[in-house]
Amino acid sequence: MILTALIILLILLVLSIPVAATLVALALLLAELFSPFPLINAMGDVLWTASDSFLLIAIPLFILLGEILVRTGIAKGTYRSLESWLSWLPGGLLHANIGTATLFSATSGSSVATAATIGTVAIPQGKEMNYDPKLFTGSIAAGGTLGIMIPPSINLIVYGFLTETSIPQLFAAGLIPGLLLAAMFMLGTALICMWRPSLGGPSVKHTWGDRISGLRHLVPVLVLFGVVVGSIYTGLATPTEAASLGVLGALLIAFSMGKLSVDVIVQALDGTMKTTGMIMLIIMASYFLNFVLASTGVTRELTGFLESAGMGPYSTLMLAILIYIVLGFFIETLSLMVITIPIVAPVIIGMGFDPVWFGILLILLIEMALITPPVGLNLYVVQGVRQGGPFSDVMMGALPYVGIMLVMAIVLVIFPSVAMYLPNLLN
Amino acid sequence: MFHRVNSVLDRVLDGVQIGSLWLARAGGVLILLTVVLVTFEVLSRHFVGRSAVHATEITGYIMAISASWSFAYTLMCKAHIRIDALYLNFPMKVRGVLDLLALLAMALFCVLVVGAVFDVTLHSFSGGSTANTPLGTPLWIPQVLWLIGLTWFSFAVCLLSLRVLFGVLSGDTEGIQKRAGSPTLDEQIDDGNKEAAR
Numbered sequence: 073m074i075l076t077a078l079i080i081l082l083i084l085l086v087l088s089i090p091v092a093a094t095l096v097a098l099a100l101l102l103a104e105l106f107s108p109f110p111l112i113n114a115m116g117d118v119l120w121t122a123s124d125s126f127l128l129i130a131i132p133l134f135i136l137l138g139e140i141l142v143r144t145g146i147a148k149g150t151y152r153s154l155e156s157w158l159s160w161l162p163g164g165l166l167h168a169n170i171g172t173a174t175l176f177s178a179t180s181g182s183s184v185a186t187a188a189t190i191g192t193v194a195i196p197q198g199k200e201m202n203y204d205p206k207l208f209t210g211s212i213a214a215g216g217t218l219g220i221m222i223p224p225s226i227n228l229i230v231y232g233f234l235t236e237t238s239i240p241q242l243f244a245a246g247l248i249p250g251l252l253l254a255a256m257f258m259l260g261t262a263l264i265c266m267w268r269p270s271l272g273g274p275s276v277k278h279t280w281g282d283r284i285s286g287l288r289h290l291v292p293v294l295v296l297f298g299v300v301v302g303s304i305y306t307g308l309a310t311p312t313e314a315a316s317l318g319v320l321g322a323l324l325i326a327f328s329m330g331k332l333s334v335d336v337i338v339q340a341l342d343g344t345m346k347t348t349g350m351i352m353l354i355i356m357a358s359y360f361l362n363f364v365l366a367s368t369g370v371t372r373e374l375t376g377f378l379e380s381a382g383m384g385p386y387s388t389l390m391l392a393i394l395i396y397i398v399l400g401f402f403i404e405t406l407s408l409m410v411i412t413i414p415i416v417a418p419v420i421i422g423m424g425f426d427p428v429w430f431g432i433l434l435i436l437l438i439e440m441a442l443i444t445p446p447v448g449l450n451l452y453v454v455q456g457v458r459q460g461g462p463f464s465d466v467m468m469g470a471l472p473y474v475g476i477m478l479v480m481a482i483v484l485v486i487f488p489s490v491a492m493y494l495p496n497l498l499n
Numbered sequence: 500m501f502h503r504v505n506s507v508l509d510r511v512l513d514g515v516q517i518g519s520l521w522l523a524r525a526g527g528v529l530i531l532l533t534v535v536l537v538t539f540e541v542l543s544r545h546f547v548g549r550s551a552v553h554a555t556e557i558t559g560y561i562m563a564i565s566a567s568w569s570f571a572y573t574l575m576c577k578a579h580i581r582i583d584a585l586y587l588n589f590p591m592k593v594r595g596v597l598d599l600l601a602l603l604a605m606a607l608f609c610v611l612v613v614g615a616v617f618d619v620t621l622h623s624f625s626g627g628s629t630a631n632t633p634l635g636t637p638l639w640i641p642q643v644l645w646l647i648g649l650t651w652f653s654f655a656v657c658l659l660s661l662r663v664l665f666g667v668l669s670g671d672t673e674g675i676q677k678r679a680g681s682p683t684l685d686e687q688i689d690d691g692n693k694e695a696a697r
Contacts, residue, residue, distance in 0.1 A: 084604075085582045086582065086584075086585050087586075087597060087600060087601075088581040088582055088583050088585070088586040088597050088601055088681060089581065089600065089601050089604045090579050090580065090581050090601055090604060090605050090608075091579075091580045091581065091582065092579065092580075092605075092608060093601075093604040093605050093607065093608040094604075096608055096611065096612075097604070097608075100611075112611075112615075115611070115612070115615040116615035116616050116617075116618050116619030117619055119612065119615065119616060119619075120563065120616070120619055120642065120645075123562060123563035123566060123567070123645065124559045124560060124562065124563045124641070125559055125562050125563075126555045126556075126558055126559045126562070128562050129530075129533055129558050129559070129561065129562040132530050132562075132565070132566075133530065133533065133534070136530060308541075309541060312537065312558070313537050313540070313541050316533060316534045316537035316538055316541075317537075317538065317541065319534045320534055320538055338524070341524060341527030341528070341530070341531070342520070342523070342524065342527070342572075344527060344530065345523040345524070345526055345527050345530075345565070345568075345569040345572055345573075346523070346569070346572060346573050346576050346578050347578075348526075348530075348565070348566055348569050348573075349523070349566065349569035349570045349571075349572060349573030349574075349578070349579070350573050350578045350579060350580060352566035352569070352570075353566075353570055353573070353579060354580060356566075357608075402582070402584045403582055403584070404580065404582070406580065407580050407582060446584060447584050
């Protein structure tokens with residue numbers, strides 16, 4: 073029965089039926105099959121509970137924060153400044169790509185915006201200095217994915233909302249793995265460029281004067297990061313409050329730099345509402361599916377089925393990881409999350425894994441989906457910014473970073489404390 | 500005949516598109532209002548020691564309302580998520596049929612959701628339900644605003660379905676792609692570039 077339902081789900085998705093409609097159809101089908109009560113009667117109330125949410129409003133706020141940063145050009149200054157600090161390393165500008173992505177993602181929740189912004193600044197410079205296009209574009213696409221791991225992250229809020237996991241805990245857990253992944257990206261890049269210098273490009277040395285004077289470009293981003301994440305970690309503000317303060321801060325910074333206009337605000341709001349509509353519709357649908365799965369006990373059955381098939385906690389986890397890697401080739405990240413979380417997360421958590429830890433592992437796997445073809449959104453964004461040259465360049469260039477992410481996944485499974493150290497400290 | 504119907508529907512849809520944009524902008528203003536409310540709340544908590552504006556409750560309503568007001572705009576931007584890995588490999592004719600299927604599924608979804616939400620709102624109104632909070636807001640007030648957004652969204656979906664249906668019947672693949680086709684990679688990339696170039 074469950075298998076039939078899952079097959080129907082897959083068929084609807086493959087036919088490109090909107091994800092929200094598919095999830096509700098699946099929920100109603102499961103309710104019909106497994107519940108003695110007509111669960112559809114509760115639909116209105118469940119949808120209201122999902123929508124009337126002080127927590128979820130953090131999502132449009134963080135989107136707005138990122139929109140303001142992108143549209144006022146604050147991100148471009150960040151790249152130039154980091155380039156002066158990092159491009160002496162073997163691999164030169166590649167490190168600036170990753171570094172900017174790391175810093176920028178710390179304030180904006182969007183991977184695509186991060187990749188697009190860095191791409192427009194970096195690619196012309198890389199071409200001018202004759203960098204090999206493969207690793208150069210790959211590092212931008214991969215760096216852009218850091219945005220959903222390093223807090224504040226919209227994807228972590230979605231996970232927390234659907235699994236009822238504490239957002240501050242998740243935000244605390246994402247920081248070290250996110251930074252570690254960025255460091256591994258840079259180390260990997262440096263090693264590759266030492267082994268095959270032709271894959272990189274010239275290192276550039278800047279004077280200390282340049283570096284110090286460039287620091288002022290980092291101030292806005294660092295201040296925003298401090299306000300948003302600092303106020304959450306210290307318990308001064310909830311994620312929603314921190315997001316509000318962040319938007320206010322970004323508006324003030326843009327205003328003080330003379331880059332704020334009515335036009336910019338309207339554009340930022342339009343972009344925010346478009347993305348909000350996209351995310352909220354599937355969250356509402358997924359929340360209803362969540363409700364149906366919980367009320368019918370399908371999750372218990374699934375867990376029982378896995379256990380009777382001789383699957384222990386770790387083999388189930390491996391199966392889940394494998395499923396995410398395979399689905400990640402074909403399904404775009406946010407849909408991948410809302411489709412799978414109601415089904416997979418309760419099973420994994422029920423087998424004794426920590427929900428916060430699993431959230432971080434899941435985000436890592438989702439990040440991988442962003443740069444694995446054929447459906448790797450970041451790859452296309454970078455290719456689009458680049459205008460010209462074979463797409464396979466970007467694909468090949470991102471491969472080493474996919475490898476590094478796999479290593480990181482193994483590290484997370486073997487040493488859960490990489491993620492859990494900070495949240496435990498906060499407790 | 501189809502050609503005339505298509506052009507009339509196109510004109511109506513242009514109007515709906517503008518209406519949806521302004522409804523979404525109104526939602527955006529509500530989001531900005533949230534920033535103000537929440538900032539006041541944080542400040543008053545720290546300096547006065549108590550909550551001044553009940554931001555938690557009000558912003559919850561704002562979330563529901565502004566999200567529902569954005570759905571139609573997202574639809575007009577073709578941004579409601581569909582898995583298009585396979586879709587993009589089909590010829591345009593097949594894609595048009597899939598677009599129609601997608602919209603009909605969405606229309607069905609809308610009918611269910613609006614029906615359910617209408618019942619909840621009516622129940623809140625006739626039962627006089629109030630929020631279990633210091634404000635004691637009568638729940639039907641935010642729920643009516645929420646319902647308006649969802650109803651407008653349904654209206655847009657139905658109209659668009661009709662346009663795509665006639666598009667399929669008259670073989671107007673171009674018109675369908677422009678209105679309802681899953682955004683091609685080029686379109687997505689263009690969007691990304693426009694944002695980044697600013």
